């Protein structure tokens with residue numbers, strides 16, 4: 001029953017599983033389904049997304065599948081006062097600790113892209129749950145969001161001069177070392193010149209999962225109320241229980 005293993009169900013995990021079922025069911029309209037009955041007596045659904053099926057493009061299938069990947073959220077910033085730019089970014093990962101470095105993938109169309117490439121320094125500001133609004137501001141191209149980006153939160157600078165969010169969970173202050181062509185994006189490799197831990201490491205990290213901003217507690221505490229105020233798994237539960 002690989003679908004069981006894939007979902008990793010245990011009796012206590014029913015809530016988590018049913019939440020996935022809810023979401024999976026919603027997507028079955030677009031693809032084939034696999035039903036399985038298991039000794040838990042509940043019906044499981046696992047979707048298989050086939051690009052091209054039901055007019056779904058490869059890119060759409062890719063974006064849908066990426067929604068299953070939970071990632072931390074950062075604001076990547078550059079530029080000096082009056083010329084500061086930034087964007088919300090989840091395509092960020094550490095590269096090496098031997099030579100403290102990380103990489104960020106930035107869309108060439110993002111207004112911060114060319115400034116990042118020309119200024120050759122940037123900061124990666126790791127967000128907590130308290131920064132949900134800032135994450136929205138730096139991810140929306142609406143004019144009012146663009147102009148108001150650095151008006152939210154308290155910003156300082158570290159070594160390179162890149163804007164550092166002083167309430168961020170952590171800030172990596174980087175010098176741009178290399179740019180690699182990544183199709184629609186540029187892969188920027190940064191050498192970390194200084195690192196700051198500003199807030200309590202136990203602070204609730206902001207997460208991007210299922211195309212929504214959530215926090216770690218949202219994800220790990222099944223009875224925790226989701227963004228729409230319902231216990232996680234409630235609104236999305238379609239599973240027929242054996243009870």
Ligand SMILES: Cc1cc2nc3c(=O)[nH]c(=O)nc-3n(C[C@H](O)[C@H](O)[C@H](O)COP(=O)(O)O)c2cc1C
Pocket residue numbers: 073086087088089090091092105106107108109110111112138139140141142146185208
């Ligand atoms: C959760 C989330 C993560 C994102 N991650 C990235 C990313 O890693 N790289 C990127 O280029 N754009 C990413 N974006 C999109 C940019 O944030 C957005 O296109 C950019 O901020 C637009 O800014 P602009 O209007 O100044 O061009 C992400 C958006 C969201 C909502």
